[in-house]
Amino acid sequence: MSGTLRLLWPVLAIITIGAALGTGGYTFIYAKGSSYLTNDPSACANCHVMQAEYDGWIKSSHHEVAVCNDCHTPHDLAGKYTTKMKNGYRHSFAFTTGRFEEPIEIKKSSLDIVEGACRSCHGNIVEAIDGPHREGDARISCVRCHADVGHQR
Structure with missing residues (x-):
């Protein structure tokens, strides 16, 4: 490596890393990234794709007893943040590239x-009705009949 190239390499690396960190930091701030680390349901409505779900939750019977994370993330810490990370990446990629479905599915x-989550909170009720609520060997999903409970339409 020549002397000039040897001096230029660290400068280019610093510029590249700085640009990546700057772009990432700007995007994190612009997208209200820190709000997704909280338990505040309004964070879920940061993008317009989720506004109908947020409005439906406000009108639902679960509004007073559960927030988004109670139903949409596992209750253990690692599972919660792993799920938030995966869904956050998928949602932000889909939203940024315009490849999202409305209404979101x-x-x-x-x-x-x-x-x-349904079974965790309503376990005593679910156990009593699990027997008759089967199709063959499979349990029928709670949301098959109760789809509007968390997000009233």
Whole structure:
């Protein structure tokens, strides 16, 4: 490596790292990134895609007893933030590239988390009705019949 190139390499690396950190920091601030680390439901309505879900939650019976994270993230700390990270990345990528569905549709992995949350809070009721609420060997999902409970339409 020549002397000039050897001196230029660290400068280019610093400029590249600085640009990446600056862009990332600006995006984090512009997108209200720190709000997603909280338990505040208004963070879920930061983008217009989720406004209908937020408004529906405000009108729902769960408004007084549960926030978004209670139903849409696992209750253990690692699971909660892993899920928030995965969904946050997927949502921000879809929103930034315009590849999102309106109204937004819940993914299978998220539906499993919601189902677990229903059963966690309403376990005594669910156990009593699980027997008759089956299709073959499979349990019927709570949200199949109670889809509007958390987000009233």
